[in-house]
Amino acid sequence: MSTLSTGALTLLDWAKGLDPSGHTADTVELLNQTNEVLDDMQWVEGNLPIGHLTTVRTGLPSVAWRLMNAGVTPSKSTKAQITESCGMLEAWSEVDVELAQLNGDVKKFRHSEALSFIEAMNQEFVGTLFYGNSGTAPQEFTGLAPRYASTSAGNGANIISGGGSDSDLSSIWLINWGDGKVKGIFPKGSKAGISNDDFGQETAETTAGIGGTRLRVYRERFVWKAGIALEDWRQVVRIANIDISNLVAKSSAADLIELMIKAIWRIPQGSLKSGSPAFYMNRSCGQMLDIQRRDDVISGGGLTYETVDGKMVKKFRGIPIRIVDQLTQAESAIS
Secondary structure (H helix, E strand, O other): OEEOOOOOOOHHHHHOOEOOOOOEOOOOOOOOOOEOHHHHOOEEEOOEOOEEEEEEEEEOOOOOOOOOOOOOOOOOOEEEEEEEEOEEEEEEEEEEHHHHOOOOOHHHHHHHHHHHHHHHHHHHHHHHHHHOOOOOOOOOOOOOOOOOOOOOOOOHHHEEEOOOOOOOEEEEEEEEEOOOOEEEEEOOOOOOOOEEEEEEEEEEEOOOOOOOOEEEEEEEEEEEEEEEEEOOHHHEEEEEEEEHHHHHHOOOOOOHHHHHHHHHHHOOHHHHHHOEEEEEEOHHHHHHHHHHHHHHOOOOOOEEEEEEOOEEEEEEOOEEEEEEOOOOOOEOOOO
């Protein structure tokens, strides 16, 4: 027996989920987002119970031309090891058994509720993928933005400024997924993706009303253990400081096409062929890129539309363009 969560569904919540016939309604998911980065991420099992240990070469051995009868000093390469940690995203669902059974379709009622938890976890994960910072929130894993936050850092060459300095800034990301590049990780011995434990009916103790009372609930647990391994910092480019208001007004607007061309040239060209690169941007940037394409790109150049697996996919110079609603328009300026 356990205490009933204060986040349990109420009778009012239940009533709002019914259609006129009294059955569970087909819910219009107005809160769902488009976060297409989830379609591209490549996942591997980490080599540590807490995440993944990556070994990178940090220095090459010295070599020298020599004369006959003259020796060469021995040398060696240098390496470093980086530990990437995973976070554990978790949620619980508790529904009064009598509440779930009111309309006679328990399975559909619980399935509808479960879908909302999965969407919430997807949104939280993608937000953390870009903005998570274990330095300020130890329960999270560190995302990309804190790693690409200064042009004077070691990876500063892969930060391109869009010229904005106001409070409505956003970024476009070019990420080249693949082994030895960037990938999603889950702890050693665990499972990829969201796991669901359906405990069925259990007895819970209530704290509302008369404390210490009991009731039967349907209880579920949702868990997602995940992180990212940035094995090669050269495989990610951040186009930062994009002023959204200027972009939409087409006044002192960032030239997205030019910036995206620069981003492509920041990544080693051989890596682009062996990896799975994609651009990620929010809807405002995507809209204005399309408009700039119409205004500035000559026929046959730059952005094209191709049919891939039955879907129309936007591409820039052969690289897919994905929409990510979790990319905000309130970033701080990068310098």
